[in-house]
Amino acid sequence: MATNRVVGRPFCGTRVITMPDFKTKLAILLGVALSVVVLYGFLYLEREWEIGALLVMVPLGVYFLRRTNALTYYQHAAREMPRFTWISFVLGAVVLIMLLRHDDFALLMLTTVLLYATVSLGLTIQFGFVGVVNFSAVAFFGIGAYSMAALNQHFVFLPDLLIIFFSGAISALLGALLILPILRTRGHYAALITIAFGILFRTFLEVNDVLGGPQGLKVPALEMFGWNFGNSFPSEMGGGSFYVAYAIVALVLVAIVYLITRLIESSWLGLNMDSVRLDEVASAAFGINGPRWKIAAFMLGNCFAGLAGAVYAAMYGFIAPANFNLSDSLLLVSIVLLGGIGNAVAVIPAAFLIVVLPEKFQVIQEYRLLLFGIVVILILRFRPSGLMPRGLRQYFAGRFG
Amino acid sequence: MRQTVLQTKKLTVSFGGLKALNGLDVQLYEGEFLGLIGPNGSGKTTFFNALTGIYRPAAGSVLLHGNDITGAPPNKVYAYGITRTFQRLRLATSLSVLDNLIIGNQRNLNLGLWHNIFNRKSFKRQLQEQIQISEELLSRFSRDLAVHLFKPVSSLSMIDRRRVEVCRALISEPNILLLDEPSAGMTPDETRALMDELQDWRVKYPSLSIILIEHEMELINKVSDRCVVLNYGEKIAEGRYSEVSMEPGVRAAYLGED
Numbered sequence: 001m002a003t004n005r006v007v008g009r010p011f012c013g014t015r016v017i018t019m020p021d022f023k024t025k026l027a028i029l030l031g032v033a034l035s036v037v038v039l040y041g042f043l044y045l046e047r048e049w050e051i052g053a054l055l056v057m058v059p060l061g062v063y064f065l066r067r068t069n070a071l072t073y074y075q076h077a078a079r080e081m082p083r084f085t086w087i088s089f090v091l092g093a094v095v096l097i098m099l100l101r102h103d104d105f106a107l108l109m110l111t112t113v114l115l116y117a118t119v120s121l122g123l124t125i126q127f128g129f130v131g132v133v134n135f136s137a138v139a140f141f142g143i144g145a146y147s148m149a150a151l152n153q154h155f156v157f158l159p160d161l162l163i164i165f166f167s168g169a170i171s172a173l174l175g176a177l178l179i180l181p182i183l184r185t186r187g188h189y190a191a192l193i194t195i196a197f198g199i200l201f202r203t204f205l206e207v208n209d210v211l212g213g214p215q216g217l218k219v220p221a222l223e224m225f226g227w228n229f230g231n232s233f234p235s236e237m238g239g240g241s242f243y244v245a246y247a248i249v250a251l252v253l254v255a256i257v258y259l260i261t262r263l264i265e266s267s268w269l270g271l272n273m274d275s276v277r278l279d280e281v282a283s284a285a286f287g288i289n290g291p292r293w294k295i296a297a298f299m300l301g302n303c304f305a306g307l308a309g310a311v312y313a314a315m316y317g318f319i320a321p322a323n324f325n326l327s328d329s330l331l332l333v334s335i336v337l338l339g340g341i342g343n344a345v346a347v348i349p350a351a352f353l354i355v356v357l358p359e360k361f362q363v364i365q366e367y368r369l370l371l372f373g374i375v376v377i378l379i380l381r382f383r384p385s386g387l388m389p390r391g392l393r394q395y396f397a398g399r400f401g
Numbered sequence: 402m403r404q405t406v407l408q409t410k411k412l413t414v415s416f417g418g419l420k421a422l423n424g425l426d427v428q429l430y431e432g433e434f435l436g437l438i439g440p441n442g443s444g445k446t447t448f449f450n451a452l453t454g455i456y457r458p459a460a461g462s463v464l465l466h467g468n469d470i471t472g473a474p475p476n477k478v479y480a481y482g483i484t485r486t487f488q489r490l491r492l493a494t495s496l497s498v499l500d501n502l503i504i505g506n507q508r509n510l511n512l513g514l515w516h517n518i519f520n521r522k523s524f525k526r527q528l529q530e531q532i533q534i535s536e537e538l539l540s541r542f543s544r545d546l547a548v549h550l551f552k553p554v555s556s557l558s559m560i561d562r563r564r565v566e567v568c569r570a571l572i573s574e575p576n577i578l579l580l581d582e583p584s585a586g587m588t589p590d591e592t593r594a595l596m597d598e599l600q601d602w603r604v605k606y607p608s609l610s611i612i613l614i615e616h617e618m619e620l621i622n623k624v625s626d627r628c629v630v631l632n633y634g635e636k637i638a639e640g641r642y643s644e645v646s647m648e649p650g651v652r653a654a655y656l657g658e659d
């Protein structure tokens with residue numbers, strides 16, 4: 001029997017778009033520049049009507065770009081050159097940080113967005129890939145934060161970079177204890193276990209005197225690469241808030257975590273995780289050990305949360321049980337739902353919306369949970385795959401050079 | 402005398418009070434095409450589920466090459482070279498056809514962290530190998546299907562999905578293949594094409610043993626070397642189709658149903 005050749009380029013699906021390299025790169029850079037401008041406005045503007053105008057313009061812009069096929073073109077460009085896209089966005093974020101370098105509040109928001117995006121990438125692996133629910137993300141974020149504080153207190157000699165890693169590891173290990181009851185239960189019950197864990201964690205912090213009880217703990221500023229992160233940048237260096245350094249650290253963290261998430265997705269690991277989520281029985285019939293993948297994903301996701309929590313603690317300089325509420329876990333889950341379950345890129349714009357909007361609008365601030373509840377219901381009802389639905393797996397860039 | 406590859410002894414599966422399988426003795430020889438027939442609800446699917454570790458037998462044993470594998474979990478059973486299809490399709494419909502096939506080839510994949518995350522060159526080599534295997538396999542079964550290798554399974558017709566499921570079960574070159582009504586919903590022509598391909602496959606892999614659950618008696622008559630008839634979880638007849646179809650018990654079981 002004659003074999004049929006597959007038409008199209010195997011790694012990017014069957015649609016073939018050929019663009020010369022420089023055009024592809026130009027498209028990507030334009031996209032980055034546009035994002036930087038929009039995000040700058042979003043973070044910098046303060047009046048509600050200005051932000052409101054921006055929020056109206058963005059969907060209109062997206063609609064326009066879609067109608068003119070520019071968006072499709074752009075998506076193909078990003079799929080053809082993922083590495084270039086990644087580097088460009090990281091550099092774009094550096095530019096954004098530089099633009100905002102004197103604006104403490106904007107930098108604080110930006111850093112929070114990047115740290116929340118890091119946690120959401122962990123949730124993407126747990127929830128989006130392997131299908132383990134986690135409504136206690138903020139507890140793991142908190143474990144990272146408290147590990148940072150405690151290790152700094154008791155092991156002064158440890159370098160901070162190592163402490164950050166340890167905080168992630170501690171988060172992952174404590175999460176491993178929770179996975180055992182989760183594996184034994186299904187569906188709603190697993191969700192309830194994680195919720196219970198989140199509440200338990202907070203209560204534990206409140207009654208535990210070693211960890212500061214309800215008053216919490218002080219955390220010294222980071223000291224890495226010979227730089228004390230508590231200092232603002234002197235004018236010889238161009239000046240800038242001390243938040244600049246934290247924003248850069250958070251950026252490096254999210255960039256690496258994003259890369260890891262994408263590499264997992266585009267390998268057999270991600271394939272197996274998806275398979276477990278979609279049909280655990282059928283997966284098992286093909287040799288896939290469901291619990292093993294669930295444990296791996298759960299630990300890795302919590303490790304991400306712990307890493308982000310450690311940086312967060314150092315940046316705020318002070319942590320208390322009240323920072324780690326169930327409502328914050330729900331917020332993180334809503335980032336993943338809003339962006340698009342399982343789509344790693346999507347958590348970044350979603351984290352921007354969910355973190356920054358309440359800071360800009362008094363109304364949202366007051367009715368935060370109510371509004372997010374409504375948003376989640378609307379998404380689940382009308383667009384269950386989120387604003388940016390996850391596409392088919394792409395193992396490699398479309399172009400081999 | 403041909404070698405026995407799989408044997409069940411007094412295999413019993415109960416659901417509460419109901420004995421879906423009751424003391425079943427079945428033998429499967431190397432290279433054999435065994436038909437498994439019986440009215441609806443007679444326990445055929447349950448038999449597959451008990452073999453593949455999805456249900457745990459209440460009593461009895463399963464022997465693979467004489468070794469007791471009773472109650473082995475599904476992933477172990479797969480590792481022993483037993484694969485299956487499902488009566489109600491169980492593909493990952495939101496994933497591509499390629500992804501689904503690769504899932505079936507699990508035991509030939511390198512799952513190491515280094516290979517998957519860091520050494521992308523060696524990963525790419527394995528991916529290309531898998532793409533080639535998948536493409537060849539698919540085009541054996543349907544020339545048009547191979548074109549859809551990178552499409553999501555949800556975009557395929559039911560027939561093509563069944564073919565993908567058969568391919569997913571074959572891609573790891575199993576020793577024992579369990580097919581649960583693979584031709585449901587196919588036209589006679591499509592069914593014939595599927596069976597022809599299976600026969601071709603058997604020529605290529607003569608030691609492959611197949612158990613086929615099938616409603617179409619004509620088909621069983623044509624392809625099976627031997628068949629086992631179940632009714633209410635018990636074996637009521639065994640032998641060549643032409644013989645068992647004459648037995649009064651079998652006729653009664655089927656007439657009672659029709």
Ligand SMILES: Nc1ncnc2c1ncn2[C@@H]1O[C@H](COP(=O)(O)OP(=O)(O)O)[C@@H](O)[C@H]1O
Pocket residue numbers: 416421439440441442443444445446447448
């Ligand atoms: N998971 C289950 N729980 C309860 N009863 C079941 C289950 N699976 C199968 N059964 C029962 O076992 C009997 C055999 O079912 P099955 O093996 O699916 O039959 P067949 O495949 O021959 O049509 C039926 O009476 C069915 O209702």
Ligand SMILES: [Mg+2]
Pocket residue numbers: 445446447488
């Ligand atoms: Mg059945």
